Amino acid sequence: MLFLDLLLVEKDAKQLGHGLSVLPSLENMEQFKGQPRLPKFAVPKSYGIRLKPDLTACKFAGFVSIDLDVVDHTKYIVLNAAELSVDSGSVSFTTRGISKVLEPSRIDLVEEDEILVLEFAETLPIGIGLLKIGFEGTLNDKMKGFYRSTFEHNGEKKNMAVTQFEPADARRCFPCWDEPACKATFKITLDVPSELVALSNMPIIEEKVDGHLKTVAYQESPVMSTYLVAVVVGLFDYVEDHTSDGVKVRVYCQVGKANQGKFALNVAVKTLELYKGYFAMPYSLPKLDMVAIPDFAAGAMENYGLVTYRETALLYDDQHSAAANKQRVATVVAHELAHQWFGNLVTMEWWTHLWLNEGFATWVSYLATDSLFPEWNIWTQFLDESTAGLRLDGLAESHPIEVEINHAGEIDEIFDAISYRKGASVIRMLQNYLGAEGFQRSLAAYIKRYACSNAKTEDLWAALEEGSGEPVNKLMNSWTKQKGYPAVSVKVKDQKLVFDQSQFLSSGSQGDGQWIVPITLCCGSYDVRKNFLLQSKSETLDIKEFLKDKTDAASAWIKLNVDQAGFYRVKYDEDLAARLRYAIENKFLSATDRFGILDDSFALCMARQQSLTSLLTLMGAYREELDYTVLNNLISISCKIARIVADAVPELLDYMKQFFIGLFQNSAERLGWEPKPGESHLDAMLRGDLLTALAIFGHDLTLSEASRRFQSFLEDRNTPLLPPDIRKAAYEAVMQRVSTSERSGYESLLRVYRETDLSQEKTRILSSLASSPDPNITLEVLNFLLSSEVRSQDAVYGLGVSREGRETAWKWLKDNWEHISKTWGAGFLITRFVSAIISPFASFEKAKEVEEFFASRSKPSIARTLKQSIERIHINANWVESVKNEKHLADAVKELAYRKY
Known part of the structure; x- marks a missing residue:
């Protein structure tokens, strides 16, 4: 039998007469239950892991031998295990020195706490011992632990075996101390079908083929956390290159797709070289493999030496991938490779410090991408990251960057815009404050000091404080230990600038937080600057002393948070706001500052601290905007305003759409439908976004032209009339005209979906299908998402329904909640169903209805997301009421709609 075959390869394995049962729990074992952390009676030093996956039966057998350091007198060994069948007869502990074999008197596998408690009849001797455990498990379909992914080869459906252990799922593959601080070395052996590729973190040292099976043994790894252990077994092609110091880099993908891995390979080799210099330390393993996995819940996972990706985040097809796909591959590869230093080499001590991994990797990925592709203006695009962080952190139901984690079930939810995007943004703010060179030196010193070890946030602050001489700990604690951020108000009074800070909340209420805010400002020119720390609720600055006659204070524009380097909002008085509109219209401001003024104004409007009329007037100043990132945000804001107006004053919606069409039409006509020879990467991305916006707002010429080009595409998938960058626009346009009585466009899109094997094309289509009014x-689209034709990982792409489809989507969610919860409830994707369908509502009645439905259905993995989504409904509802009662709005909208641009 499968289990028996594997166990017999262990020299000291017991005869299997005990079956797979475990004995009932005892009262004295209760002390270990319900605890967020494992007791540290014993700590692992090294693991020997042998796994034998059966890809047909979708099961696996395993045996683990763990060198333990028993550091305290105890009769217990407590470690993590989940969804495994442990063979009680295989469990033993051998003491070193006297070589005494101890068998546990009791074994308790506590599923609710995911722990395995071993009780021995006598106290374990202090020192090194060897723990052995045999087990079996299932290659699940949950995209976590040791799971199966499916693919087609020569028309036949096949399985591959893949691991995904972050945050706390190594325990689903082998019993272990599944906490980041419990670092150890790992020596892995796999028994797999001989025709398959078998990969792990380290290079292969021995491979023995025996008929249809082969045994593959890998080098022992350096010390690392369990969540970074990885195994992939399947049928793959690969492309290969080497860094200048001999590190072998490969990209593995499905057979026949090797060419699609070349771009990522090139980025990886260059990025390893770049990080070697930036971190002042070479990549620490002899090889780096990157693998495209067909079924993958996250975007990518930084397993040490064996990074796994969604296909959309690793593969790039010259003919069918869009410019946005290319950029996505570059930034994701740069992100995951940053983790090889920041996360893998130096690891957070506990999940409270997750942001150390994710915030830094996000920030550094932009640093690398900017170095490799300076023409992408990636630091301007970084503002999209900041905005996502600001929008989530503007909720009362946000959380601090450093968040308490009391149960493994809570970890998934903090892989969010706070840990990633706010984390990256405060790092950028700190680097801007300390200076790039000193920041880099301190960072390199931190990595050297904590290499092969674990660190906390305070350790990083200490290194930066030593290197800079600045009070980094005091400054940054206000940003990492409390949730939220300030809005800094500025006004001119008696030749002085008056600054006030208060916690910004999108609800319009004010929190009681206070921050040390690095203020940057310029007046009338980027040559006239001032920097200072706002440490109190209010401060004043003498304008005359600041300007020193360089410009006219009475009329000069004043911009705070220069280049949006700080993680805060700015609220200007009416006079200063008018000066900034003038500066925008006359092109005096940088793209980053134009972005910031617009984004802050939108946030203030949503929070009812500014009228919609004034926001729309500001938006009119962007009529000649050319920058990709600024226009992209203008589109996003326009779509949100259109939804609110449709709920508040539906009779104004057509006028509002006409205004938005006028805003974007000139830029769209400048770019046209056809790519131009030698045009920029940013123009290629912008063309599709502008045409998509015009289609959504009902621009007849765009809808007709999109339909014409789509028909050509249906006849010839390689037609030059529909290149990848504008396909999303065409698909959205097609769905705008789809109805129950006119289904041809919908049916045609489904046909394209079924015929393509490119993941990026499938997600493009899925994200367009639900936009039908x-x-x-x-x-129909939502039910299609639950069908076998859509991979579980991709269903979330189709949840962005039209405003007209909100009620339908909510009823569908309720009707299918049991199935959705069962299918996606084991990972973070379940939160996307909740937020995507609930958050767009804008009535207090709907918020109450949602609360009532989930009152008996919530669980730790969705609790925070549910509260945030309900809060967003309240914010929308309050905004709708405010817009309903706004004087002069109708006149302003009609005037803007008829204005000629």
Whole structure:
């Protein structure tokens, strides 16, 4: 039998007469239950792991031998295990020195706490011992632990075996101390079908083929955390290159797709070289493999030496991938490779410090991408990251960057915009404050000091404080230990600038937080600057002393948070706001500052601290905007305003759409439908976004032209009339005209979906299908997401329904909640169903209805997301009421709609 075959390769394995049962729990074992952390009676030093996956039966057998250091007198060994069948007869502990074999008197596998408690009849001797455990498990379909992914080869459906252990799922593959601080070395052996590729963190040292099976043994790894251990077994092609110091880099993908891995390979080799210099330390393993996995819940995972990716985040097809896909591959590869230093070499001590991994990797990925592709203006695009962080952190139901984690079930939810995007943004703010060179030196010193070890946030602050002489710990604690951020108000009074800070909340209420805010400002020119720390609630600055006659204070524009380097909002008085509109219209401001003024104004409007009329007037100043990132944000804000107006004053919606069409039409006409020879990467991305916006707002010429080009595409998938960068626009346009009585466009898109094997094309289509304004089509699309034709990982792409489809989507969620919860409830994707469908509502009645439905259905993995989504409904509802009662709005909208641009 499968289990028996594997156990017999262990020299000291017991005869299997005990079956797979475990004995009942004892009262004196209760002390270990319900605890967020494992007791540290014993700590692992090294693991020997042998796994034998059966890809047909979708099961695996395993045996683990763990060198333990028993550091305290105890009769217990407590470690993590989940969804495994442990063979009680295989469990033993051998003491070193006297070589005494101890068998546990009791074994308790506590599923609710995911722990395995071993009780021995006598106290374990202090010192090194060897723990052995045999087990079996299932290659699950949950995209976590040791799981199966499916693919087609020569028309036949096949399985591969893949691991995904972050945050706390190594325990689903082998019993272990599944906490980041419990670092150890790992020596892995796999028994797999001989025709398959078998990969792990380290290079292969021995491979023995025996008929249809082969045994593959790998080098022992350096010390690392369990969540970074990785195994992939499947059928793959690969492309290969080497760094200048001999590190072998490969990209593995499905057979026949090797060419699609070349771009990522090139980025990886260059990025390893770049990080070697930036961190003042070479990559620490002899090889780096990157693998495209067909079924993958996250975007990518930084397993040491064996990084796994969604296909959309690693593969790039010259003919069918869009410029946005290319950029996504570059930034994701740079992000995951940053982790090889920041996360893998130096690891957070506990999940409270997750942001150390994710915030830094996000920030550094932009640093690398900017170095490799300076023409992408990636630091301007970084503002999208900041905005996502600001929007989530503007909720009362946000959380601090450093968040308490009391149960493994809570970890998934903090892989969010706070840990990643706010984390990256405060790092950028700190680097801007300390200076790039000193920051880099201190960072390199931190990595050298904590290499092969664990660190906390305070350790990083200490290194930066030593290197800079600045009070980094005091400054940054206000940003990492409390949730939220300030809005800094500025006004001119008696030749002085008056600054006030208060916690910004999107609800319009004010929190009681206070920050040390690095203020940067310029006046009338980027040559006239001032920097200072706002450490109190209010401060004043003498304008005359600041300007020193360089410009006219009475009329000069004043911009705070220069280049949006700080993680805060700015609220200007009416006079200063008018000066900034003038500066925008006359092109005096940088793209980053134009972005910031617009984004802050939108946030203030949503929080009812500014009228929609004044926001729309500001938006009119962007009529000649050319920058990709600024226009992209303008589109996003326009779509959100259109939804609120449709709920508040539906009779104004057509006028509002006409205004938005006028805003974007000139830029769209400048770019046209056809790519131009030698045009920029940013123009290629912008073209599709502008045409998509015009289609959504009902621009007839765009809808007709999109339909014409789509028909050509249906006849010839390689037609030059529909290049990848504008396909999303065409698909959205097609769905705008789809209805129950006119289904041809929908059916055609489904046909394209079924015929393509490119993951990026499939997700493009899925993200367009639900935009039909016909609720009946919306329901068909949502049901399609639950079908076997859509991979579980991709269903979330189709949840962005039209406003007309909101009620249909909510009823669908309720009707299918049991199935959705069962299918996606084991990972973070379940939160996307909740937030995508609930957050767009804008009535207090709907918020109450949502609360009532989930009152008996919430669980730790969705609790925070549910509260945030309900809060967003309240914010929308309050905003709708405010817009309903706004004087002069109708006149302003009509005037803007008829204005000629």
